[in-house]
Amino acid sequence: MNIASNLRLLALLSAGYALGTLRGGARRRFESLAREQASVRASALLWQERLAGFVELAPTVEPSPVVWTRIRNLVDGELQRERMSFQPSKPSAQAPSAAPGWWASLPLWRGAAVLGLCATLLAGFLASQWWREAQGIRPVQYVAVLADEGAAPSMLVTFDPRSGQLTLQRVGSYREAADRSLQLWALPPGRTPQSLGVLDPSGPGMRLPVDVQSLRQAPALAISLEPKGGVSGERGPTGPVLFKGPLVEKTL
Structure with a gap:
């Protein structure tokens, strides 16, 4: 099944x-x-x-x-x-029955x-x-588990259609340096990756407002390591892509 x-x-x-x-x-x-x-x-x-x-x-x-x-x-x-x-057992001796503990x-x-x-x-x-x-x-909710190259989950991403926000929850141990930022990208097929926002390094999770249409057109999400504050989304990520994963559509 x-x-x-x-x-x-x-x-x-x-x-x-x-x-x-x-x-x-x-x-x-x-x-x-x-x-x-x-x-x-x-x-x-x-x-x-x-x-x-x-x-x-x-x-x-x-x-x-x-x-x-x-x-x-x-x-x-x-x-x-x-x-x-x-200890060797003695045939003539009979061990007393132990009381139940x-x-x-x-x-x-x-x-x-x-x-x-x-x-x-x-x-x-x-x-x-x-x-x-x-x-x-x-309602239709989108869920993605972004993992590293070793398939270890690092970020849980969910979309709540009621609030129109993405919720990002760190589930791995990775922490970016003070002069770097993690940036979330939608990966529409055949097009330049679209920036969805820069992650807050101070907490385990955060919320980002997002257009649901951009999620419908993206079968996958990715997170790249960028300079502090992120980069313009016009040309896509400039740093290495650390985590990525498919965007799953679920009815919840």
């Missing part, structure tokens, strides 16, 4: 990946698809950005001393079992199951809510 063509399934998988409830082989398969397909990679990054707010709003909780005591007892028990495993406690595993269920329900709720909104409004 091509999950990129199934928006609801893609949203559920992306939300589960961002929450950490997508595990094992399913998670590895999703990561493989994200490396191969720009739309899957963009969806995963979008959901990671959306769910990041829950982490920021969550209060800090310090573990109680009881938790640390249990962890220490668990580690000590594991070390003791390892030492005993190297706290990790075998039924309430503990019930609690872990409840937490996992809550995380799964949260992913399903958010994805379903996203799907219902998409069915009702269905």
Whole structure:
């Protein structure tokens, strides 16, 4: 199944990946698809950005001393079992049955199951809510994941048709020098690249007003390294192109 063509399934998988409830082989398969397909990679990054707010709003909780005591007892028990495993066994001696530890406690595993269920329900709720909104409004949004030559994502670009703005979010570690600027370009086929704006170096992201028509005519975007303040868009980029990627049209 091509999950990129199934928006609801893609949203559920992306939300589960961002929450950490997508595990094992399913998670590895999703990561493989994200490396191969720009739309899957963009969806995963979008959901990671959306769910990041829950982490920021969550209060800090310090573990109680009881938790640390249990962890220490668990580690000590594991070390003791390892030492005993190297000792020769005595046929006449029968090892007493060990009492179940706290990790075998039924309430503990019930609690872990409840937490996992809550995380799964949260992913399903958010994805379903996203799907219902998409069915009702269905605006066209453009998404691009701009990557370097090694295919490492460096910039997430999204277009919101309601505000008419591009949102650029740095997802890589690259930072330009103080005397240089990153400039965003639309790449219309057979024409000179069109400048969409210069990135602000002070923050992780920024917004740029843009004409949607210029996006419709550009199948790809690119970012070049230019002198401070950028260059005129008449002749295209003058510096090296650091990041580029296809512009994907999505109905959200």
